[in-house]
Amino acid sequence: MELPEQSLELIYLPEPRLEFGYRQTCAHPKDGLFLYGPHNRPANAKEIRIGVIGTPAGIAHFRSWAERIKKRVDVPPPGKTDKKNRLHLANFPGVEEAFGISFTPNDFSSYPIDPKVINEATLIVNHHEAVKRAVGIYVEKAQRHGHSEEQDIDLWVLVLPEIIFERCKPNAKRTGLPLVKGDFGRRQKARADLPLLGNIIDQSAEVIFDDFPDFHRQAKAEFLKLGKTSQLLRETTLAPEAFKNKAGYPERRVQDPATIAWNLATGLYYKTQPLPPWKLANVRPGVCYVGLVYKLIPNHPQDYVCCAAQMFLSEGDGVVFRGTDGPWKTGDFEYHLKESEAKNLISNVLETYREKHGGAPKELFIHGRTSFNDEEWKAFESAVPPETSLVGIRIRTIDGETKLFRDGDYPALRGIAMILDERNAYLWTNGYIPELDTYIGPETPNPLFITILRSKGETPKPAKVLTDILGLTKINYNSCNYNDGLPVTVRFANMVGDVLTMGSAKDAQRQPFKYYV
DSSP states (O other), rough: OOOOOSSSSEEEEEOOOOGGGGOESSHHHHHHHHHHHHOOOOOOOOEOEHHHEEOOHHHHHHOOOOOHSSBBBOOOOOOOOOOOOOOOOOBBOOOOHHHHHHHOOGGGGEEEEEEHHHHHHHTTTSSHHHHHHHHHHHHHHHHHHHHSSSSSSSSSEEEOOHHHHSSSSSTOOOSSOOOOOOSSSSOOOTTTTTBBTTTTBSHHHHHHSOOOHHHHHHHHHHHHHHHOOOOEEEEEHHHHSSOOOOTTBBBSOOOOOHHHHHHHHHHHTTSSSOSSSSSEEHHHHHEEEEEEEEEEEEOOTTTOEEEEEEEEEOOOEEEEEEEEOOOBBBBOOOOOOOOHHHHHHHHHHHHHHHHHHHOOOSSEEEEEOOOOOOOOOHHHHHHSOSSSSEEEEEEOOOOOOOOOOEETTEEBBTTTEEOSSEEEEEEEESSBBBTTTHHHSSSSSOEEEEEEEEEEEEOOHHHHHHHHHHTTOOOOOSOOSSSSSSOHHHHHHHHHHHHSGGGGGGTSSSSSSGOOO
């Protein structure tokens, strides 16, 4: 059927390719790692040093999984409710075969925690204090190792019992539990003259309320301060069969063992090696992507936020830069930096780029969820040298407003874009994937709404911007998925902001992205 002349332009963007070992490329991380290994694969398997902190049972569960991923882990045969497409699943060949790294589980530096100690800490009546004490139990183990052991640790694995997940997250419901009094009352706020909280937490009481009561965020902030990467794992993820309900079924439904193996091994590699396991292939030389992050700071006025920038290069790995905290919130969904802070933040990004590449980037793309006002854009332009083109892009998620179907009933292809004009377009980063012969999602996919807001130099064509964004949905090294729905520049914005707004992370400066995820 011939479309009328006024119809909007639809284009299809081919699936971005990834580069692996021996400079080989393919679209799926699992295929590339299975066939070629990581793009910076060492000639010989590299032994990594892992520290494990958890209950005795949790440490045993992780050791069991560590032994398991040294060998092949197969996708289970299809069951009664899963007989259709399974091409998105893949057998795991073994951590040394896929990633070129090795470890000896019996040589892990293990630090067991008595479950009673965790239980007592999480029952303290003041939730801020309970979470801080629970985090302190784990951090103290890592600190003790650093003070008393010569062998350094490449990665700390924190194995969490379910009571931490249930009691140490925002708005945790602890009704009915036998809560006990700590150093604070239920709603008592910190004062500078309050005492220290015992030997576990070597911080002033003021910090207790500067940190959001969330175990994950606080643990990441503490290990960031130690200069160590960390991986948090729930016991129920590692051993779901050990936690069953009254009917005899696992309390949690988890991914199949092969997928868990892929994700676990990807995290172990990414957080212990200089470069990530794969990178985007055929990226234009001299391109740099920056995602702006804004996050409200606890116990501050509602307009007072932390600002940071996430920089990603063609190598794939990222660096996080913390800007100046301030009253940057100017509306319900708008954040704008003052001129000096905006210039300083981008200058720090460019300085790091020069350190890595010996010169300024040819193209600098700034991604954000909000617009850029005249003051901050002027500052961005003044920070960028004349030879660098600068483009500001807004990326927003669209929920239910716009739908696109294939053949009337089927989800749109991933990579389809609807060009509205020279600056606006919809992009479907989720959708039907021909290579997998499936759409991985619960409902009809929604597009991203992409707007080219401003530019210094020639304004790029929408297709170029959309192709870059589609590629950035494939460099999430926290898992081994075919793609994400959001580009990495905004995908982890909340997570990075969550860590940076912790009072214990207030002195964090430039750090690799792997410390935050």
